Amino acid sequence: MSADPKNVIDLAAFAASRRTDPSTSHAAEAEINASGLRGRQAEQVLRLVQAFPGGTSTEICSGDFRLYTTARRRLPELAKLNFVRRGEPRQCRISGRWLQTWWPCEAAAAAAQVEIEDSDDD
Secondary structure, eight states, rough: OOOOTSSSOOTTTSSSSOTTHHHHHHHHHHHHHHHHHHHHOOOOOOOOHHHHHEHHHHHHTHHHHHHHHHHHHHHHHHHTTTTTOOOOOEEEETTTTEEEEEEEEEEHHHHHHHHHHHHHHH
């Protein structure tokens, strides 16, 4: 099974599991990379950051815990690829805690443009 060719974001170069993680974590990482799920998750999170620039991870996900877990994993990976950047922490409007804010980068705009151009071909 290979990665989805429509994925704009390829995270396979970045390890999702640590060397000290159990073998099941490494197997899960291989599966989400091969299936393209990790890239699709990253694209979903990127679209949310673009829709809610300057939001905390909780705000970006509108409090949806399932999506929050995904965002918490993918936001640092997107930052490594310069699709998003960390902003100043502030008090979250949903949780009330001081949290990191997230902003789209120019690379994110370029990725969105590629996605728009690809959809025009359909």
